Amino acid sequence: MIDETHGEKVVAMPWPGHMQRSGPTLANVLVTASVVALFVWSYLGSDIRLGELLSREGGGQILAYVEKLFPPDISAATLSQGLRGAIETFAISFLGTLLAVTIGVLIVFFASRNLMYSGLLYEMEAASWWQRSLRMLPYLAAKSLLNILRTIPEIVWALIFVFIVGLGPFPGMLALGVHTGGVLGKLFGEVLEDVDYQPIEALQSTGASRMQILFYGIAPQVLPQFISYTLYRWEVNIRVAAVLGFVGAGGLGQRIHIAISLFLEHQLLTYLIFIYILVTIVDYLSAYLRRKAT
Amino acid sequence: MKSPARPYFNSEQKSLFPYLFTALFLFALVDSWRRVGVDLPLLFERQGRENLFKFITGMFPPEHSAQFLSLMLRPAMETIQISVLGTLIAIAIGFPIGLLGTRNFSVGGILNEADTSGAPGRYALRFSIYCAARGLLSLFRSIPEFVWAFMFVRAVGLGPFPGVLAIGVAYGGMLGKVYSEIFEAVNARPLEALQSTGANKLQIFFYGWLPQVLPNFVSYTLYRWECAVRASAVLGLVGAGGLGQQIEISMRMFNFNEILTILIILFVMVAAVDVLSSKIRALL
Numbered sequence: 044m045i046d047e048t049h050g051e052k053v054v055a056m057p058w059p060g061h062m063q064r065s066g067p068t069l070a071n072v073l074v075t076a077s078v079v080a081l082f083v084w085s086y087l088g089s090d091i092r093l094g095e096l097l098s099r100e101g102g103g104q105i106l107a108y109v110e111k112l113f114p115p116d117i118s119a120a121t122l123s124q125g126l127r128g129a130i131e132t133f134a135i136s137f138l139g140t141l142l143a144v145t146i147g148v149l150i151v152f153f154a155s156r157n158l159m160y161s162g163l164l165y166e167m168e169a170a171s172w173w174q175r176s177l178r179m180l181p182y183l184a185a186k187s188l189l190n191i192l193r194t195i196p197e198i199v200w201a202l203i204f205v206f207i208v209g210l211g212p213f214p215g216m217l218a219l220g221v222h223t224g225g226v227l228g229k230l231f232g233e234v235l236e237d238v239d240y241q242p243i244e245a246l247q248s249t250g251a252s253r254m255q256i257l258f259y260g261i262a263p264q265v266l267p268q269f270i271s272y273t274l275y276r277w278e279v280n281i282r283v284a285a286v287l288g289f290v291g292a293g294g295l296g297q298r299i300h301i302a303i304s305l306f307l308e309h310q311l312l313t314y315l316i317f318i319y320i321l322v323t324i325v326d327y328l329s330a331y332l333r334r335k336a337t
Numbered sequence: 338m339k340s341p342a343r344p345y346f347n348s349e350q351k352s353l354f355p356y357l358f359t360a361l362f363l364f365a366l367v368d369s370w371r372r373v374g375v376d377l378p379l380l381f382e383r384q385g386r387e388n389l390f391k392f393i394t395g396m397f398p399p400e401h402s403a404q405f406l407s408l409m410l411r412p413a414m415e416t417i418q419i420s421v422l423g424t425l426i427a428i429a430i431g432f433p434i435g436l437l438g439t440r441n442f443s444v445g446g447i448l449n450e451a452d453t454s455g456a457p458g459r460y461a462l463r464f465s466i467y468c469a470a471r472g473l474l475s476l477f478r479s480i481p482e483f484v485w486a487f488m489f490v491r492a493v494g495l496g497p498f499p500g501v502l503a504i505g506v507a508y509g510g511m512l513g514k515v516y517s518e519i520f521e522a523v524n525a526r527p528l529e530a531l532q533s534t535g536a537n538k539l540q541i542f543f544y545g546w547l548p549q550v551l552p553n554f555v556s557y558t559l560y561r562w563e564c565a566v567r568a569s570a571v572l573g574l575v576g577a578g579g580l581g582q583q584i585e586i587s588m589r590m591f592n593f594n595e596i597l598t599i600l601i602i603l604f605v606m607v608a609a610v611d612v613l614s615s616k617i618r619a620l621l
Contacts, residue, residue, distance in 0.1 A: 074620060082425065085418035108492040134369030141366075194604045196571045198483075199596075202588050207388045208380060212373040217380075286483035289575065293373075296483075303487050311488075315480060322479040335354070 108308075115316060116309035124298055125317040132294035132321060135212050136284040139219025140277045146192075146224030147231050148269075152257075153185035154228060155235040189232075192225025197283050201292045212293030219280050219287070227276060234268045235261070270336040274329040281325040285318050295321075395593030399601060406598075409583065413602055416579035417610075419497050419572070420565035423504025427565075428558060430477070430509030435516030438470035442520060442546075474517075477510025482568050486577040497578030504565050504572070515557055516550075523549045559614040566610045570603050 195203075197218050204214030243260040251259070288296025295314055302311040379385050437443050444460070444467045482503045489499030528545040536544070573581025580599055587595035 070620065074617065081421055085421040088414060088418045105489075105492045108488070131372055134365075134372040137365055137369045138373055138375065194607065195600060196567060196603075198571045198574060199584060199600070202584070203392065206392060206588070207385050208376070213375060213379070216373050216375070282479075282481045286481045289483060289487075299484060300487075303491060315484070318481070318484070319476065319479045323475070 111308045112312040112315075114309065115312040116307075117313065121310050121313050125295070125314050128288075128295035128298045128314065129317045129321045131212055132281065132284045132296070132318075133325070135215045135219060135287065135292075135294050136277060136280040136325070139216045139284065140223060140273065140280050142216065142220025143223035143227050143276065143280075144269075144273055146220060147227030150185050150189055150224070151228045151231040151235060153181045154189055155232045156182065185228075189225045189228040192221055193229060194225075195222065197222040198287065198290060201287045201290050205291045210291045210293075215284060215287040215292030215294060218292060219284060223276050223280060227272060230272045230276075231265070231269055234265045234272075238264050267337045271333050274333050274336070278326055278329050281322055285321070392593055395591065396597040398594065399597040400592070400594040401598065405595065409580070409599065409602060412573070412578070412580045412583055413606060415497050416570045416606065417566065419500045419504060419569040419577075419579055420562060420610075422501045423569060424508060424558065424562045424565050426501060426505025427508035427512050427561070430505060431474075431512030431514075431516055434470050434474055434509070435513035436520065437466055438474055438513065439517040439520040440467065441523075441525070442542075443467045443470075470513075471517075474510045474513040477506050478508075478514065479510075480507065482507035482572065483575065486572045487575040490576045495576045495578075500569055500572045500577035500579060503577060504569055508561055508565060512558065512561060516554065519550050519553045519557070520546065556618050559618055563607070563610055563614055566607055567603075570606075 200218035200222050201215055204217045208214050208217070238261055242264070243256055246256045246260045284294055284296075285299075286296045288294045288298065289300045291297070295318055299311060299314050299318075301307075302314060380389070444463050485506050486499055486503035489502045493499055493502070523546060527549070528541055531541045531545045569579050571579075571581040571584070573579040573583070574585050576582065580603060584596065584599055587593070587599065
């Protein structure tokens with residue numbers, strides 16, 4: 044480029060992104076190739092018939108099923124069954140989430156590093172190595188317990204609890220509580236591990252005990268986030284509670300399972316509408332409460 | 338205008354909210370307790386205790402014969418395959434519908450104000466497209482993937498195919514909603530600049546919109562893929578392929594040691610997918 048006033052050559056400014064466009068890096072090529080390979084492998088390995096789905100016949104099958112759903116069954120018996128199921132599902136999700144909070148809160152304090160053995164609360168202490176490792180033990184136990192609770196899906200927990208306590212909504216509530224307890228424990232732990240240290244240090248310097256620090260320094264900081272995570276999980280749980288009935292754990296799921304198995308498509312549509320309404324109500328309620336809490 | 342010195346606590350404005358909330362909460366608690374039939378002692382009664390004991394002792398040692406493990410290989414891979422293709426379909430559903438359900442793309446904002454300001458008919462048309470897209474997404478994601486899977490099993494038969502469709506539809510609804518939230522949060526200035534150069538809507542989309550949202554899109558989609566792996570592992574319970582089918586068989590036969598093996602496989606798989614997806618995210 045020629046600068047017209049001086050007639051000198053000036054260096055062209057590289058435009059943003061210019062340097063990166065010199066060519067694909069090896070890492071990018073490898074990632075792209077492996078992602079494409081993953082797609083191809085998945086397509087070939089799982090007898091997906093996308094062509095068939097888009098063809099008239101395959102699409103027709105689905106459309107025919109959708110047509111069979113209409114009109115919804117609005118007889119009084121089905122409506123009252125649906126309403127009862129919806130309330131039961133709500134109850135399962137509500138109590139399940141409460142149980143989850145209980146489990147999560149009970150475990151999480153043992154599962155956060157800065158409350159158990161390291162960080163500001165402990166650095167002044169001249170503890171010998173075995174005292175330290177003794178403190179780490181409950182930490183590790185709590186962490187792995189949370190992992191186990193979380194890894195097993197709700198529906199498998201439901202199968203297990205149905206085996207232990209029999210059919211009905213009660214095992215459903217236990218299943219939700221145990222799995223979600225693991226999830227909330229992990230989320231709560233992340234909140235606890237990045238609390239602001241200054242209030243804690245201030246409290247410590249006044250001679251507050253660890254319990255007092257927990258209640259006056261840590262709890263007020265983490266509570267809003269705990270509440271908002273809990274509400275968020277409640278939204279997830281209402282959807283899960285609606286299907287736990289598939290394995291005999293009560294709620295709308297049980298009625299849906301029966302309706303699908305016995306080819307009662309009109310009833311099925313009614314129950315689906317109930318799920319839709321219930322889920323929407325809970326979503327709004329949870330969003331409202333979250334705004335209130337934070 | 339807000340007054341600068343607002344008191345933190347205004348005793349004049351007592352709100353009913355805490356009382357109402359507490360009352361409703363207690364009512365829901367008592368009513369739910371009764372409906373669910375909470376019976377905690379049941380867990381520790383003789384029958385429950387025996388069953389629990391039978392279950393836990395039955396799990397050990399986990400089934401590790403070569404025959405069972407090789408039998409599990411295919412369902413395990415199928416689970417991954419279902420999750421990958423399901424997520425792809427979810428993107429294919431969520432992206433276009435999410436875009437139409439974005440307020441500042443289809444209804445208002447600087448892109449549309451010039452051509453809808455004097456034309457209420459056009460505005461109404463666009464608004465109804467926007468509402469239809471929103472409604473469709475909320476329908477897709479309100480119905481749990483399990484129910485979708487069972488319905489697709491009825492419509493297209495057993496196997497991994499209905500699983501893929503179920504993940505695709507349910508997650509399409511979730512992705513679409515989040516995509517439209519990301520779309521709505523873009524910086525409008527580049528779009529305005531492009532528009533003033535005379536770029537058409539498609540060009541604005543590709544050069545103004547997409548570069549801003551792509552990183553968020555990829556990272557959220559990867560997160561959803563992790564969830565899809567967990568979900569597709571249990572969809573087999575209703576006949577939609579993957580590991581779930583085996584979980585149900587083993588549970589019915591009371592072969593709890595097989596359950597433990599499957600859970601271990603599931604744990605390893607989910608952990609591997611988590612690591613892989615966080616690696617990809619780090620590359621972005």
